[in-house]
Amino acid sequence: MPLNVTAYEREAEQLNEELMREGLLTGTGEKETYEVREIYARHAHLFEPDNVRARLEERGDTRTLNLADFAVEGHIGLRLAEDSERLVNAELQATVRLNGQEAPYRSAPVMIQNQEDRQRRLEWDRAYCVVMESLNPLYSEIWTRTRQIAVELGFGDYRSMCDELGRLRLDWLRGAAEQILQATAPGWTERVARVLESVGASAEDGTTADISHFMRARRFDDAFPAERLLVCLKETLAGLRIRMEEQANLHLDIEDRPLKSPRAFCAPVRVPDEVWLVIKPHGGQDDYNSLLHEAGHAEHFTHVDGRLPFALRALGDTSVTETYAFLFNNLLFNERWLTRHLGRRDWSEFLEFNRFCETWMLRRYCAKLLYELEMHSLDEERARRLYVETLGKHLRVRINPERFLADVDEGFYVAQYLRAWMLEAQLRSVLERDFGPEWFAEPGAGEMLKGLWALGDSLDAPALAEKLGENGLCPDALIGSLMDN
Structure with a gap:
């Protein structure tokens, strides 16, 4: 007998809290192992076929749509738990080896990024891809079974399932991605060539590892001291009339623990009553970028109206919370x-660096979307070729074919990011129009944001764009922002 909506939602919130707390404890370094199998086992009936079918049949308003998406995601996750665990454990145990040296597979990308010597950088990148290729059969099995489950649940295929449940409008988004790629194409090849030259590569043999090394940007670290990191955040929020120290529901973890995640993260354990912002300050522009991003999530979650049902507080279109993080x-x-x-200093070089990185990431995600829209209907050899061709064409560097599966996110999350990019540009345009270029220091802008944050996930990205006075989601503001810069 399936649970009714109210009972289902109540237990879904319990499961979400337990999972979030487990992630928090391991992320802060207070636990050595991430243990979720027992948590899922306690709530496994949420994702049994009768409950999933009930949620799919009840779809109507945003609340029931969000619960249906949650049910399907959990159903797939539960059925693939052993496969996913096998992959994660294989990655954790894998070692990248080169000339008698070795590095853990999962930390190898950071090590590769930090290699100053280009030959060593490329050698380590090649060794890393050899290990990735050995993991591809595990990725392949997961994707094969995921597509089968989508059909078993009554959807035409995996793509249509994600499109329908996520309300992504993938065909429209393809057109938007192509528009962005076309608008940012003039001069792109030359910009990439200059960047490659700066790290000892050429336009003919440049790789993604070279670009990653460029993006580490140690030369800017002195301008972003660790001791100013938290101060900058508090000052920024104060400009919006948000006193971080008075937010009883926002918990800050700044303790240094050996196993603590080096990157800032936000854990919305109970929205809006218990939200954690976890940081391990070390300075540098990347540290500031990640903290500000996670703080955008945290302020969104802490301001959600607690009277909303769980499905409208903590489930739904992730494009929305990513919008506030991007902002x-x-x-x-x-x-x-x-x-x-x-x-006060000459920020021009840093701003130019940021513009390149933003355009690179945007073009990369647009290219990824074009690839992912096709890859699920292709055999693996054709998918591998398409991955190299599509990303190589739009990024103008050599692409490692071994990444053709590992570079694909579940649920077309690439689409969520692109929607958030567009919505953030639209929101920022409204803030600048109404409050000026220093909107971040205007209390009125803070009040406007608080009003939007209070909505939680009750509106998806297109509906939120309309609430801002826009004609739905549109790439024009994003393209205009990139062109203005």
Whole structure:
């Protein structure tokens, strides 16, 4: 007998809290192992076929749509638990070896990024891809079974399942991605060539490892001291009339523990009553970028109206919370914000660096979407070729074919990111129009954001764009922002 909506939602919230708390404890370094199998076992009936079918049949408003998406995601996750665990454990145990040296597979990308010597960088990248290729059969099995389950649940295929449940409008998004790629194409090959030259590569043999090394950008670290990291965040929030120290539901973890995640993260354990912002300050522009991004998530979750049902507080279109995260980390593109919080200096080189990185990531995600829209209907050899051709064409560097499966996110999350990119540009345009270029220091902007945050996940990205006075989601503001810069 399937649970009714109210009972299902109540237990879904319990499961979510337990999973979030487990992730929090391991992320803060207070637990050595991530243990979720027992948690899922306690709530496994949520994802049994009768409950999943009930949620799919009840779809109507945003609340029931969000619960249906949650049920299907959990159903697939539960059925693939052993496969996923096998892959994760294989990655954790894998070692990248080169000339008698070795590095854990999962930390190898950071090590590769930090290699100053280009020959060593390429050798380590090749060794890393050899290990990745050995993991591809595990990725392949997971994707094969995922597509089968989508059909078993009554959807035409995996793509249509994600499109329908996520309300992604993938065909429209393809057109938007192509528009963005076309608009940012003029001069792109030359920009990439200059970047490659700066790290000892050429336009003919440049790789993604070279670009990754460029993005590490140690030369800017002195401008972003660790001791100013938290101060900058608090000052920024104060400008929006948000007193971080008075937010009883926002918990800050700044303790240094050996096993603590080096990157900032947000854990919305109970929205809005218990939200954690976890940081391990070490300084540098990347540290500021990740903290501001996670703070955008945290402020969204802490301001959600607690009277909303769980499905409208913590489930739904992730494009929305990513929009607020992008809004905060994009303050690093604002010279007025940089000067106000980090001092008066010549920021032109850093801003140019940021513009390149943003355009690179945007073009990469647009290309990834074009690839992912096709790859699920192709055999693996054709998918591998398409991956190399599509990303190589739009990024203008050599692409490692071994990444053709590992580079694909579940549930077309690439689409969520692209929607968030567009919505953030639309939101920022409204804030600048109504409150000026220093909107981040205007209490009125803070009140506007609080009103949007209170909505939680009750509106998806297109509906939120309409609430801002826009004609739905549109790439024009994003393209305009990139062109203005």
